[in-house]
Amino acid sequence: MSETYDLILRGGTVVTPGGELEADIGVRGERIARIGDLSGASAGEIYGATGLHILPGVIDSQVHFREPGMEYKADLETEARSAALGGVVAVFEMPNTNPATTTPAMLQDKLNRAAGRMDVDHAFYAGATHQNIDLLPEMERMLGCCGVKVFMGASTGDLLIADDEGVEAVLRVIKRRAAFHSEDEFRLEERRSLAVEGDWRSHPVVRDVEAAVSSTTRLLRLARKVGKRIHVLHISTAEEMEILRDAKDIASVECLPQHLTLAAPECYERLKGYAQMNPPIREQRHQDALWRALNAGIVDVMGSDHAPHTKEEKARPYPASPSGMPGVQTTVPIMLTHVNNGKLSLQRFVELTSAGPQRVFGLADKGRIAEGYHADFTVVDLKRKETITADWSKSKCGWTPFDGFEATGWPVGTIIRGGFVMRDGEIVKKGGGKPVRFNETLEPAT
Numbered sequence: 001m002s003e004t005y006d007l008i009l010r011g012g013t014v015v016t017p018g019g020e021l022e023a024d025i026g027v028r029g030e031r032i033a034r035i036g037d038l039s040g041a042s043a044g045e046i047y048g049a050t051g052l053h054i055l056p057g058v059i060d061s062q063v064h065f066r067e068p069g070m071e072y073k074a075d076l077e078t079e080a081r082s083a084a085l086g087g088v089v090a091v092f093e094m095p096n097t098n099p100a101t102t103t104p105a106m107l108q109d110k111l112n113r114a115a116g117r118m119d120v121d122h123a124f125y126a127g128a129t130h131q132n133i134d135l136l137p138e139m140e141r142m143l144g145c146c147g148v149k150v151f152m153g154a155s156t157g158d159l160l161i162a163d164d165e166g167v168e169a170v171l172r173v174i175k176r177r178a179a180f181h182s183e184d185e186f187r188l189e190e191r192r193s194l195a196v197e198g199d200w201r202s203h204p205v206v207r208d209v210e211a212a213v214s215s216t217t218r219l220l221r222l223a224r225k226v227g228k229r230i231h232v233l234h235i236s237t238a239e240e241m242e243i244l245r246d247a248k249d250i251a252s253v254e255c256l257p258q259h260l261t262l263a264a265p266e267c268y269e270r271l272k273g274y275a276q277m278n279p280p281i282r283e284q285r286h287q288d289a290l291w292r293a294l295n296a297g298i299v300d301v302m303g304s305d306h307a308p309h310t311k312e313e314k315a316r317p318y319p320a321s322p323s324g325m326p327g328v329q330t331t332v333p334i335m336l337t338h339v340n341n342g343k344l345s346l347q348r349f350v351e352l353t354s355a356g357p358q359r360v361f362g363l364a365d366k367g368r369i370a371e372g373y374h375a376d377f378t379v380v381d382l383k384r385k386e387t388i389t390a391d392w393s394k395s396k397c398g399w400t401p402f403d404g405f406e407a408t409g410w411p412v413g414t415i416i417r418g419g420f421v422m423r424d425g426e427i428v429k430k431g432g433g434k435p436v437r438f439n440e441t442l443e444p445a446t
Contacts, residue, residue: 005033005043007418009377012049013339015056015350016369025054027375030417035371047420049379052412053346056354056369057376060328061146061361061398062179062233062254062303065091067113069098074308075261076110080118080433081327083306084422085394086329087378087411088118090105090366090436092146092303095127096260100159102132104139111144111435118433119421120414121366121376125149125179128170129158137305140176143443144362144435147176147231152215152276154207154323162186168222176440177229177252182240183207183279184215193234195319200268203318204280212279213239223250231360234259236279238289245298252300252360255290257327257334260343262401263287273314273321274401277305294352295344300360302335302352304328308397330388332401336380336409346382364437379413386410 005026014023014035024038034041058312060083064076071290076093083091093110095101101110101124110124123146126139136148150170151160161167162185170178188211196202216232223230231252235241236259244253258277263284267275275281293299308323314321331353339346358367365374384393385408393400414422421429 001039002186003034003041005038005041006045008038008041008046009054009373010038010046012052012054012379014054014369015346017355019347025369026029027418030374032369032371032373032375035369043171051381053380053382054369055350055378055380056367057414057416058087058332058353058378059090059357059366060088060093060304060306060331061092061301061357062321063091063306063328064096064324067097068109073310073313075398077117078116078394079306079308080120080122081427082326082394084119084414084427085425087332087380087422088120088328089376089378089414089416090122092123092125093229095125095149095249096151096159101125101126102127102129102159103135107139107142107145114433116431117292118431119427120433121416121436122433123436123438127159128161128178130161130166131158133169133173136170136174140174141441143441144442146436148174148178148437150178150220151181153181153185153188153211159183164218164222165217165382168226171226171228174228177231179211179233180219181233182212182215182232184211184218187211187214194398197319200272200276201265202277202317203268204264204282206319207278207280209237209239209282212237214245215260216240220240220247220251230396233303234279235290236282236286236287241289241293241298244361245293248298253298254301254303255294255299257331258305258325259290260287260294260338262335271401273316273318274324274325274399276318276321276326276367276409277307278323291343295348299352301356302331304331306395308395310397313398325401326393326397326399329393329395330382330400332378332411333386333388333407334402334410335407336382337407340382341410362439364439364442375415375418377413377415378411379415381412382409382410384410384412430445
């Protein structure tokens with residue numbers, strides 16, 4: 001009697017922890033039941049994957065979906081749909097909403113809002129302030145919390161801890177790895193007068209290399225002092241990568257497709273406000289150093305820092321224009337293009353977008369193609385050529401800085417816990433996303 005599965009992915013090139021292999025994948029329920037030759041097996045559905053690569057589901061561990069408070073430019077439903085269309089199976093959403101995610105009730109509110117509306121699996125960061133340090137241990141233990149986020153520079157409202165005493169106080173009370181936006185607010189304040197009105201090329205002058213380096217140097221010293229793990233987000237400078245290379249015991253490192261693909265001053269001259277983000281896109285020497293660090297293994301994770309603003313907001317003259325750009329839908333085609341161009345291997349891309357998040361954040365059942373894990377897959381056609389357009393990008397903001405980017409490598413299927421959510425560019429299942437599970441906060445058996 002033949003084995004029976006709910007879904008068989010047949011004939012694809014599967015990227016496993018042991019490398020690439022031609023194999024079938026059998027799925028039962030939400031999990032991978034068998035990897036191998038399943039030519040004699042039957043299934044409720046058989047997906048022919050010949051000529052395609054089946055990657056572990058891409059996890060985007062840094063997004064800003066703007067809900068609650070800024071739904072006019074993005075919300076949990078629209079941006080999760082954009083993620084699924086880009087081949088992303090799970091997102092970790094940031095706390096700088098309005099109100100900010102600074103109490104257990106606000107974190108639970110986001111989880112409640114996500115239920116039945118988000119197409120992809122999800123988790124939420126707890127935002128640290130000077131006023132809520134006593135609440136952070138409770139928040140980081142909540143189901144669906146991916147950890148604590150600290151802004152050392154450039155946030156809105158009270159989501160800012162610029163001083164060493166505040167950062168140290170946060171690190172002392174928490175147990176999980178905290179994520180940091182590392183720019184020195186004191187130096188940023190000193191340099192704001194250097195902004196040239198209407199000239200976005202002055203953005204990396206205001207937010208200079210030293211603002212990033214001094215902040216990250218301070219952060220590493222404080223983390224060592226208290227013996228805690230940290231995750232340093234969106235590194236943009238060559239100098240920081242040199243420092244972080246010698247801190248791999250305590251610090252994990254994130255980089256973004258934007259910093260690996262765009263360079264100043266050209267991006268500001270061409271895109272104007274659409275190129276503005278924090279930390280800023282810098283000169284080519286920094287991009288070159290980021291690529292070197294990525295391929296040397298210093299970088300652990302790739303996020304998108306998806307942060308939509310409306311076209312009207314972005315059209316304001318600098319520095320009145322806000323920082324941030326959408327990216328959750330474009331990470332896969334942009335980075336697969338870099339794979340095809342020889343800038344990194346497919347295995348390294350997988351490490352950055354699935355195995356890396358699993359290791360850094362302690363995912364309980366996601367992050368690799370292995371029997372017993374969630375059946376999360378990003379199915380891609382490595383040879384497919386498409387042009388990224390604003391029309392294809394489905395973020396509510398209605399634009400992408402990569403409009404016109406000619407991609408080689410394209411997501412054609414998003415499978416989450418055994419079911420197709422996106423197939424051939426169409427959403428086929430809505431609102432089925434669930435909270436991500438973490439090793440450090442597993443729910444007790446009932």
